[in-house]
Amino acid sequence: MTPLLSVYGISKRYGPHIGCAYVSFELYPGEVMGIVGESGSGKSTLLNCIAGHLPPDEGKVVFDTRIEGPKDTIAMSEPERRMLSRTDWAFVHQHARDGLRMGVSAGGNVGERLMAVGERHYGDIRSKATDWLGRVEIDASRVDDRPTTFSGGMQQRLQIARNLVTGPRLVFMDEPTGGLDVSVQARLLDLLRGLVRDMGLSAIIVTHDLAVVRLLADRLMVMKSGRVVEAGLTDQVLDDPQHAYSQLLVSSVLQV
Amino acid sequence: MTDQAYNFAYLDEQTKRMIRRAILKGLAIPGYQVPFASREMPMPYGWGTGGVQVSAAVLTPKDTFKVIDQGADDTTNAVSIRTFFERTAGVETTTSTEEATVIQTRHRIPEDPLTEGQILVYQVPIPEPLRFLEPRESETRKMHSLEEYGLMHVKLYEDISRHGHIATSYAYPVRVEGRYVMDPSPIPKFDNPKLAEMEAIQLFGAGREQRIYALPPYTQVVSLDFEDHPFEPSKADHPCGMCGAKDSYLDEVIVDDEGQRMFVCSDTHYCEARQSAGHKGKDAA
Ligand SMILES: Nc1ncnc2c1ncn2[C@@H]1O[C@H](COP(=O)(O)OP(=O)(O)OP(=O)(O)O)[C@@H](O)[C@H]1O
Ligand SMILES: [Mg+2]
Ligand SMILES: [Zn+2]
Numbered sequence: 001m002t003p004l005l006s007v008y009g010i011s012k013r014y015g016p017h018i019g020c021a022y023v024s025f026e027l028y029p030g031e032v033m034g035i036v037g038e039s040g041s042g043k044s045t046l047l048n049c050i051a052g053h054l055p056p057d058e059g060k061v062v063f064d065t066r067i068e069g070p071k072d073t074i075a076m077s078e079p080e081r082r083m084l085s086r087t088d089w090a091f092v093h094q095h096a097r098d099g100l101r102m103g104v105s106a107g108g109n110v111g112e113r114l115m116a117v118g119e120r121h122y123g124d125i126r127s128k129a130t131d132w133l134g135r136v137e138i139d140a141s142r143v144d145d146r147p148t149t150f151s152g153g154m155q156q157r158l159q160i161a162r163n164l165v166t167g168p169r170l171v172f173m174d175e176p177t178g179g180l181d182v183s184v185q186a187r188l189l190d191l192l193r194g195l196v197r198d199m200g201l202s203a204i205i206v207t208h209d210l211a212v213v214r215l216l217a218d219r220l221m222v223m224k225s226g227r228v229v230e231a232g233l234t235d236q237v238l239d240d241p242q243h244a245y246s247q248l249l250v251s252s253v254l255q256v
Numbered sequence: 257m258t259d260q261a262y263n264f265a266y267l268d269e270q271t272k273r274m275i276r277r278a279i280l281k282g283l284a285i286p287g288y289q290v291p292f293a294s295r296e297m298p299m300p301y302g303w304g305t306g307g308v309q310v311s312a313a314v315l316t317p318k319d320t321f322k323v324i325d326q327g328a329d330d331t332t333n334a335v336s337i338r339t340f341f342e343r344t345a346g347v348e349t350t351t352s353t354e355e356a357t358v359i360q361t362r363h364r365i366p367e368d369p370l371t372e373g374q375i376l377v378y379q380v381p382i383p384e385p386l387r388f389l390e391p392r393e394s395e396t397r398k399m400h401s402l403e404e405y406g407l408m409h410v411k412l413y414e415d416i417s418r419h420g421h422i423a424t425s426y427a428y429p430v431r432v433e434g435r436y437v438m439d440p441s442p443i444p445k446f447d448n449p450k451l452a453e454m455e456a457i458q459l460f461g462a463g464r465e466q467r468i469y470a471l472p473p474y475t476q477v478v479s480l481d482f483e484d485h486p487f488e489p490s491k492a493d494h495p496c497g498m499c500g501a502k503d504s505y506l507d508e509v510i511v512d513d514e515g516q517r518m519f520v521c522s523d524t525h526y527c528e529a530r531q532s533a534g535h536k537g538k539d540a541a
Contacts, residue, residue, distance in 0.1 A: 079402045086406075101389065101410075108414050115413065116406030122416055122482040144417050 002064050004029045004170060004202050010049050010059035012042075018226040019045035023059075025221060025231065029169070032196060032203045034217030034234060036210060036249065042226035043206040044174055050204065051091055051172045052081050063088075063170070086116050090163035094175035096155035099162070100147050106133060106158055107143040113166045132161040136191060153184035157191065164195065171203040177212055189215050210250065214238060222246045265312040265345040271295055275313035275468070279459060282470035287432030288400070289383050294466040299340070303333060304362055304379035305463030308340070311360045311377050314459070315341065320348040322356035327364040327505070327522035334362075351525050363426075365447040367504045367526040370456035372473060378441045380462040383469065385429045385439040405437050408480055416485055425490055431478045438469060438477075445479065446489045446505045452477040494519045497539030499530035511539075 003026040012019035020042035027033050035043045048054035050061050052073055061073045066088065073081055085091070093099040100109055110129035111119075119125050130140045136157035138150075147155050156176065163171065176192065177185040193216055196203060205216055213220055213234055220237045222230040222245065230243040241247045263269065271293075278292040297305040315321065321341050325334040329351040337360060338349050350356050353368040360377040370376060386396040389407050399407065408429050415423045428445035432438050440451055441460060451458065451471065458471040471477065481487040492506045497518040504526060506519040518539045521527035531540070 082402060082404065104389065104410060105414060105417055107417055108410050111413055112406060112410050115409040116404065118406075120409070120483050122413065123484050125413065126417070 006062040008060040020226040034213030037223035041223040090168040090171045092173040099159040136161040173205045272313045278468040287436030287438040289467040301464040306461030307379035310461035322359045367523045374456040378460045380441045383462040383467040497537040500537040
């Protein structure tokens with residue numbers, strides 16, 4: 001099977017500081033990769049380099065495109081990469097307001113990606129938006145309300161609906177449950193797990209929270225000071241960590 | 257009499273050349289916003305300094321100049337711009353649409369069809385149609401260059417979801433020759449069909465925002481819409497009270513202390529010419 005995504009030796013420096021260094025991995029269709037590590041370990045830097053938000057200093061990111069097969073997304077033209085970003089890729093930000101248009105109704109937020117790829121039938125766009133609100137457990141009666149009137153958890157669910165409406169094949173998530181109350185987190189995780197399973201989504205999820213990766217990720221990478229120190233199946237890494245740092249990370253959770 | 261303290265049409269020749277280059281570039285890339293170094297004019301922004309600079313750059317001593325503000329030749333704004341060019345360029349002025357070779361306008365396109373050889377200069381407050389949803393200039397520029405115009409439809413979507421129909425009735429966005437999306441300045445959408453395939457040259461000047469854009473003669477201009485909510489130019493369902501015209505854009509005016517209302521052509525020249533030709537509306541004396 002061809003990997004959906006192949007990451008080769010991605011490095012990013014901020015002046016003399018290392019953001020991330022020589023990260024390589026492959027992601028197969030339907031797989032969810034978790035990236036964990038303490039604050040400042042380079043998780044967001046790596047994710048943003050892969051997702052095309054940040055130019056890496058070195059490395060390649062090869063994505064198996066629908067039409068042309070595997071292509072280096074860093075070397076491709078900007079229009080092509082932006083097109084990918086609104087069709088086959090999706091990005092869920094930690095702060096919903098970074099991923100939503102706060103001045104636009106919930107329906108408009110979900111419909112934007114549809115209109116961006118050329119849908120021009122108002123009734124169809126609206127019914128798809130309403131359908132997606134239902135799938136993320138937002139009442140259809142809220143379709144014309146702005147996200148400013150939504151709770152944090154609802155905003156995050158709206159952001160997810162807005163990203164998934166065009167049926168992307170790869171979803172990037174940076175701390176999707178960060179900043180939410182514990183009970184709200186649990187509901188969101190449940191929802192995410194359902195969507196990932198139902199849609200057969202491939203995803204890369206960055207998080208501090210080992211409970212999130214335990215629930216969602218098939219495989220795990222542990223990062224420290226910009227480097228991957230351990231990688232493997234999620235249960236294996238969490239239950240039998242090999243690297244001293246992973247052991248520390250796991251045990252510090254057990255102590256909580 | 258020309259006021260000798262000024263160069264012809266107020267601006268110095270170098271500035272006019274710079275503006276003409278921007279205009280030519282705009283004509284070569286219809287609908288594309290060309291940056292230009294806007295000059296201080298002896299009138300405040302909001303008084304059409306962008307339009308005035310474009311007019312200054314295209315006027316020649318042989319031109320006949322007309323200025324309209326919301327269709328009328330006699331508002332303070334229109335009179336002051338007309339007087340400005342009488343003084344600084346010594347050009348002939350007129351209120352007649354047919355006789356004018358250069359027409360500067362705020363918020364209207366004349367009812368009489370314009371013809372080859374004429375230039376229509378629009379005063380533009382906000383040239384960027386994407387500004388409403390995307391305030392970052394770096395981003396809107398990228399959206400234009402990559403033809404990423406989905407956001408324009410988000411604006412129309414919001415309109416329909418809030419009002420049941422596309423409620424945008426001024427500055428209604430258009431797509432030019434299937435390429436650039438353009439703000440036609442705050443003309444009523446009633447005027448949008450006139451933008452398309454017009455015989456005259458159309459130039460748009462935004463002073464504060466320092467942008468010029470243009471439509472050469474016979475350009476394809478399409479108003480954006482949805483398949484199930486097609487663009488419809490608005491039309492009042494009354495004829496003009498003064499001249500009886502059924503095809504013109506009307507203003508509602510209050511005619512007496514009791515609040516009696518009347519609908520009259522916003523294009524005053526059009527209305528007067530029709531009345532002179534013997535047409536009479538129901539409110540005409
Ligand atoms: N824009 C930047 N300029 C300079 N240094 C940066 C910048 N962004 C991140 N860094 C540095 O790069 C390293 C990795 O940061 P990054 O944000 O990727 O970590 P992270 O693992 O996502 O942390 P967190 O869990 O706190 O979000 C850190 O040392 C950070 O200080
Ligand atoms: Mg981070
Ligand atoms: Zn009339």
